[in-house]
Amino acid sequence: MSGFLELAISGLMSGLVIGLAALALTLVFGVARFANAATGDFMTCGAYAALLGFGATGSMVVGGAVGLAAGALVGMVSYLLVFRTLEGRPSVSALLASIGIGFVIRAVLGVVYGHGQQVFQLPLVRPWRVYDLRIQPNDLKIGITALVALLVVFLVLHATPIGRRMRAVADDPMLARVSGIAPRQVMLALWALSGAVAALAGVLLGIKTVVSPEMGWEMLIPVFAAAVLGGIGHPVGAILAGVLLGVLQEIATPYVGFTYKLALAFVILLAVLLVRPKGLFGRVEGVR
Amino acid sequence: MTLSRRQTLAALAGSVLLPALSRTAGAQTAAFRIGALNPITGAGAPYGSGMQKMIVAAAAMVNDAGGAGGRTLEVSSEDTQTQPQAAVLAAKKLIEVNKVQAILGTWASGVSLAVAPLTNDAGILLMNTSGAPALSVPPANAKGLLYRFQATNDRFGRAFAEVATKQGFKRPATMAFNNASGIGNTEGFRKAWEAKGGKVVENVVYEPNQPSYRAELQKVLAAKPDVIVMGSYLADTTIILREWFQTGETTKFIIPAWAANPDLVKALGPEVTEGLISVDSISNEGSDAFKAFDAAYQKAMGQPGLSNVYAAMTWDMVVVLALAMEAAGPNADVAAISAKLREVAGPGGKAVSTFAEGKAALKTGKIDYQGASSILDFDQYGDVTPDFSVSVVEKGKIERKYIVKL
Numbered sequence: 231m232s233g234f235l236e237l238a239i240s241g242l243m244s245g246l247v248i249g250l251a252a253l254a255l256t257l258v259f260g261v262a263r264f265a266n267a268a269t270g271d272f273m274t275c276g277a278y279a280a281l282l283g284f285g286a287t288g289s290m291v292v293g294g295a296v297g298l299a300a301g302a303l304v305g306m307v308s309y310l311l312v313f314r315t316l317e318g319r320p321s322v323s324a325l326l327a328s329i330g331i332g333f334v335i336r337a338v339l340g341v342v343y344g345h346g347q348q349v350f351q352l353p354l355v356r357p358w359r360v361y362d363l364r365i366q367p368n369d370l371k372i373g374i375t376a377l378v379a380l381l382v383v384f385l386v387l388h389a390t391p392i393g394r395r396m397r398a399v400a401d402d403p404m405l406a407r408v409s410g411i412a413p414r415q416v417m418l419a420l421w422a423l424s425g426a427v428a429a430l431a432g433v434l435l436g437i438k439t440v441v442s443p444e445m446g447w448e449m450l451i452p453v454f455a456a457a458v459l460g461g462i463g464h465p466v467g468a469i470l471a472g473v474l475l476g477v478l479q480e481i482a483t484p485y486v487g488f489t490y491k492l493a494l495a496f497v498i499l500l501a502v503l504l505v506r507p508k509g510l511f512g513r514v515e516g517v518r
Numbered sequence: 519m520t521l522s523r524r525q526t527l528a529a530l531a532g533s534v535l536l537p538a539l540s541r542t543a544g545a546q547t548a549a550f551r552i553g554a555l556n557p558i559t560g561a562g563a564p565y566g567s568g569m570q571k572m573i574v575a576a577a578a579m580v581n582d583a584g585g586a587g588g589r590t591l592e593v594s595s596e597d598t599q600t601q602p603q604a605a606v607l608a609a610k611k612l613i614e615v616n617k618v619q620a621i622l623g624t625w626a627s628g629v630s631l632a633v634a635p636l637t638n639d640a641g642i643l644l645m646n647t648s649g650a651p652a653l654s655v656p657p658a659n660a661k662g663l664l665y666r667f668q669a670t671n672d673r674f675g676r677a678f679a680e681v682a683t684k685q686g687f688k689r690p691a692t693m694a695f696n697n698a699s700g701i702g703n704t705e706g707f708r709k710a711w712e713a714k715g716g717k718v719v720e721n722v723v724y725e726p727n728q729p730s731y732r733a734e735l736q737k738v739l740a741a742k743p744d745v746i747v748m749g750s751y752l753a754d755t756t757i758i759l760r761e762w763f764q765t766g767e768t769t770k771f772i773i774p775a776w777a778a779n780p781d782l783v784k785a786l787g788p789e790v791t792e793g794l795i796s797v798d799s800i801s802n803e804g805s806d807a808f809k810a811f812d813a814a815y816q817k818a819m820g821q822p823g824l825s826n827v828y829a830a831m832t833w834d835m836v837v838v839l840a841l842a843m844e845a846a847g848p849n850a851d852v853a854a855i856s857a858k859l860r861e862v863a864g865p866g867g868k869a870v871s872t873f874a875e876g877k878a879a880l881k882t883g884k885i886d887y888q889g890a891s892s893i894l895d896f897d898q899y900g901d902v903t904p905d906f907s908v909s910v911v912e913k914g915k916i917e918r919k920y921i922v923k924l
Contacts, residue, residue, distance in 0.1 A: 233736055240732040247729055345560050345600075347753050349785040356766050366764050438729055439757045440785070448727040480733045488724050488734050489696055 232362040237480045243369050245476020246376040247434045251449060252456035252468035253383065254428035260463035261400045261420050262313065264321035268328040269428050269453060270446030271335040276301040276429020277436035277445065278339055281348055290352065294375075294433050301429020304335070305421035314417070332447060339443040347440040372434050379430050380469060383423065387465065392419045400463070452492065455499050461512020471510060474498070548585075549592040550843060552577065553612035553621040555633065556832070560600025561752075562625040568829040569623045569647075570595055571818040572811070576836035576873075579814070583874040586840035588848040594618060600625065602632035609633045613640045619852050620839060623647060623832040627671075627699045634658040642852055645835040647828045649674065650698035651706075654899035663856055665838075665900040667831035667891055669799040671699050671749070673924060675706020677797055677906040678747050678772050680922045682707075683714060684908075685795070687770070691720040691743035693734065693758065695750050703749030703774060719743050724754070731758045735765065745770040750777045756785050763790045772797060775909070780916065788914030796916055799904040801830040802892050806871035807837075811890035827891065834889040838863050841876045841887055863887045863894040 251273055258266045276297040283296025308331050316324045357364040387393040395416045398406040407413060432446055439445070456475055460467025475495045483491050502510060554573040557566035577591040585591070594616040598605035605624065612618045613636060620643035624630040627650030634653070637644040644664050649671040652658055669677075682690050690711060692704035701723060708718050720741035724734045735758060738746060746769055748755060755777040762769070763786075771778075775798030783791045802808050803824065811833045812823035823830060842858040843850065850858075861867075862876065867884030870876040879885045887894060892904035906922040 233740065237733050237736065240730050244729040345563070346781065347756065347785065349756065351785075351787070354760060354763050354787070354790060357764055364765060368764075435729055440753045442753065445727075449729070476729075480730075483733050484737050488722060488737075491725050491728070 241477035241480030245473035249469040249472020250431035251453040254424045255457045256468040257424045264324040266328045268332040270450040271332040272428035273432030273446030275304045276432035277441045280433040297429045297433040298426045301425040302422040305425020309421040336443045347442045461509030464511040467511030548589045550589045551592045551618040553618035554595045556623045557600040557625045558597035562600040565828040568826040569832040572829045572833040575814045576833050580840040587843035602628045605629040609636045622835045647831045651702045671702025672706035676710040678707040679710035687745040689719050689744045691738045692747045694723045700749035748773045791911045794911040796909045800907045807890040830891040834891045860896045
């Protein structure tokens with residue numbers, strides 16, 4: 231039983247990371263109406279920037295902040311340089327452009343840092359024993375960080391003027407414009423937010439695993455799965471779907487086999503989409 | 519676009535010189551062209567440059583000795599980027615543009631498996647340094663034109679079993695990265711271990727790029743193994759060992775050296791890595807051929823030859839190929855040269871250590887080239903059996919303990 235619970239905790243941690251990345255993906259989708267395939271590479275940028283900040287100061291908090299800032303910056307720059315000019319074109323152009331941006335990011339990181347792995351040199355600690363359960367202090371920190379980040383994102387979306395404008399643009403861009411909402415400012419804020427959330431997912435993933443130029447790109451499939459499962463364009467759905475996929479994968483794989491881990495995620499996805507074609511939380515309009 | 523006068527001149531000069539260059543290349547009809555296809559960038563980058571430089575150096579040595587079978591060797595170099603896609607493009611270029619008759623020095627099984635269909639179609643030789651068992655048999659080795667200078671993963675597995683016996687382990691479990699190489703290691707171990715009458719308590723095959731390997735670890739650790747034998751790479755090994763340490767278990771690990779290397783120790787620190795057993799195939803250290811290779815490597819790279827086992831393999835590739843060309847006689851085609859490869863390297867002739875020595879000895883009878891990388895006796899699959907070194911991580915240093923011969 232304790233083994234089962236430990237697996238669930240481990241799945242929860244993986245799920246939160248995937249859910250955060252799915253949130254970044256779904257935020258852009260809700261407003262800009264395309265799947266940003268560079269989301270994974272925004273994650274990687276965040277992780278490398280955090281490594282830089284962490285290396286310079288020795289503080290993970292500062293490192294994380296540098297990572298978030300870099301993610302926001304990369305998000306805004308790619309909007310200003312690429313996605314702004316593609317507004318009004320079919321969404322497939324933006325999707326293709328985002329794949330291209332991902333290539334550029336990976337190539338630049340590969341040239342600058344090489345393709346070898348890097349790690350956050352954090353002290354490794356033995357687990358706490360709570361009854362028969364092993365709990366990793368690091369897991370707890372990762373979990374709390376992810377939850378705080380979620381809270382901040384929802385506060386931004388629902389309790390700030392810019393968040394209200396974002397939701398207005400998501401609902402009906404024309405109506406928002408008629409109501410006097412400047413789309414450029416909203417889009418910049420959106421890309422900054424999405425970039426920062428992706429970067430946070432990248433930093434957490436980097437702490438759990440290793441940092442390499444391909445790390446984010448390789449996570450893209452589970453991230454897409456979570457975003458679709460949650461109902462694309464739905465922030466809460468993305469997170470919950472990420473956690474659901476993570477936990478179900480972890481607790482089921484000892485029984486069905488580890489090679490089918492990713493396949494299992496897609497079986498769940500298929501099953502849910504058969505019953506609810508819009509995803510768990512999706513509505514026809516997407517985000518509100 | 520505006521062209522400066524200087525650019526225009528340079529372009530003109532180039533267009534005049536190019537045909538002249540290709541004319542000189544065409545004039546050397548007596549050249550045997552080989553492609554040096556090595557991992558200059560990517561995961562194989564620590565080895566690739568040395569590998570390529572040794573192909574060039576060995577070819578120069580052969581040419582200085584008067585060539586092989588009346589021909590000189592001409593090397594064209596390319597980078598695989600340690601990626602199958604890039605390697606295929608580079609191989610296509612070598613075959614179609616450079617018209618090479620042998621490709622030497624592919625590293626990583628995925629790369630060799632991707633290049634093999636191209637060399638097979640072209641009917642040319644592919645000499646590789648990869649471990650996957652699939653490279654021994656059809657379809658990859660359908661025409662018998664593949665020669666492997668590295669130990670197969672299967673042999674690594676056998677070496678692991680020897681080490682486990684020697685260290686007195688009783689309850690081994692395995693964890694393998696889900697690809698031909700990873701599973702090859704652990705399956706090789708399982709077969710060898712069971713042949714010794716032992717039992718493997720758990721086998722887990724895991725997928726790459728997971729955010730966590732805790733479920734996999736938990737399954738393995740539940741079987742209470744005293745040692746976990748890995749078929750893994752650096753990144754996944756880093757994550758697995760970190761999570762293993764955090765479980766508080768004290769299992770031992772036997773890991774191939776391409777994963778248990780100084781980078782792993784650097785990433786995890788001395789406490790986590792203390793006592794890890796790292797197994798590597800090693801060069802034919804102490805042989806005369808190794809001395810010749812070592813001197814060339816020092817000259818080209820400024821480092822000892824011991825630092826790059828793969829460069830010793832590429833050195834041997836050129837020497838063996840040239841000896842086979844010499845044995846096959848003037849203007850022999852690829853099939854005739856391939857037919858002589860086992861003969862010049864296999865047992866039953868005068869032992870030789872350099873090309874010049876072998877060329878002289880071939881005039882009087884059979885030879886047996888004792889290579890720098892191993893004694894180079896190719897079996898029916900074109901595979902060789904090098905020796906293995908066993909090292910243990912102690913206080914953050916990887917210390918070699920003993921050598922295993924299969």
